[in-house]
Amino acid sequence: MPTGLIEGSSLSKVYATATGPLVALSEVSFQVEEGEFISLVGPSGCGKSTLLSILGGLENQTEGVLLLSDKEHDGPRREIGMMFQTSVLFPWRTVRQNVELPGIILGLDRRQQAEEAERLLDMVGLNGFGDRYPAELSGGMRQRVALARLLAHDPKVLLMDEPFGALDEFTRETMNLELLRIWEKTGKTVVFVTHNIGEAVFLSDRIFVMTPRPGRLEGIVEVDLPRPRKAEIMRDPRYSELVFDIRGMLGVDH
Amino acid sequence: MNMAPPNLTSAATAQAPEAVAPPAAHADTIQKFLATELAKQRRERIANRAMAISFGLFVLLVWAIATEGGFVHALIIPSPFDTVEATIRLMRSNILWPNVWVTLQEIFWAFLLGLGSGCLLGVGVAMFAGVRATLYPYLVAIQAPPKIVLAPIFVTWFGFDMASKIAIGVVMSFFPMFLNTLTGLTSVDPNAIKLMKSLTAGRWKTFRYLLLPNALPIMMAGVKLCWTLAVLGVIVGEFVGASAGIGYLIYAMNFQLDIAGVFSLIILLSLFTLFVYQFIEWLEGRIIFWKQL
Structure with a gap:
């Protein structure tokens, strides 16, 4: 069995709080292959954002081993890019300047980055919006800029923390299609956090289902829907089946 | 979802407001609507200004009637005409300008030093844990008592010349600048910090590209407070003990019962402070342009 691009074994994270230790993640083990699209699904407090932070090197696990390309991974790296629920664009920089950040x-290299920014926009x-300021854009357009910025330094791994969670349903679905198109074109490895099960099934190769008792990896679901995927895939009975399987694992249906 | 177009370039442009061209049939109606809307706004602006001016004229009129009509004694409130006359007299005399010059220098240095030290310490406390642990409790503690009480001591320490007034101005104007710099640098979107961290940005790059520009709006509010308090500190200092300056002149003229002269000095000082304040506001609009987008 080949070792993955990212390999976590028995990752745990405990926070010291005023009311005693808080277990955010317990004994999570997994592998992510290069070029895979992984989603982390679960209710709030299941540790999916904590896991993403650890993958991004922003925090360190309390116990366990995390490997990136077979090397220990414990800090931020150029090969990893992060995107958040809010666009986190700097309002004093134009769209282009934000992508160049x-x-x-x-x-x-500045020249090469300027060309790259143009290509990504x-x-x-967002062709033609380079000189606008973020305040002049809609929420969906801002997330597009954030997506372009995410790709600007050509990271191998994209860590996305509910990137479309604050968007309205229509914009979110448009962005999902957009993301898939870009992912298929660039072959990046994606770890995508969401609490939307349908979104996870639509996008992913595999889904890590997490539960808050506390911060456990309940199971990994293989999504065997064909690619490339279009909106029509939601008519596929297999799609609904997978969604309901995951709902069952999370104990949503009683 | 089934309506979402697979090619999203078109969807993106449709979101841009200016990309939506008004249908030709409605162009006229829209044009007319915009014209009436603009005219309405202009009328409102003129009406607002007229009301403000009328109120000012009304106050002036009441002032004139109360004083010229003999309802208020001239030693308590001089009439507007006497005040204008006193202003002209002062401007022609050789006592005004040397005193103005002294006060201007004092205000300049008090403002500059208050601003500079406030920014510097604000940055130090925000960026370095060691500085924060060492100085922060004291910086907050010295804020508690009214700093005016230091004025007599400062005169004793620094003498009757400019130094004591500058010192009082600095002590008064320093704190808002310090606190606003600190607040500005520490009120950041946690995700923005995560973003900078994920890009392996160190302390300096995070400061330069995120924290400082992010702090500017709150810092500019501090600059305005700093300005008003620097003027206040200097004038109070001149009241307490000075041999020159506008504050000194006001004090002396008040003592000589030249109330009209006092009034004209107060008005001149107010106009000057207001003018600089407006200038700072104009500068603020330039520096933090993105707030107006």
């Missing part, structure tokens, strides 16, 4: 921070459908 990772390159500036990482000290990459084109790819997320």
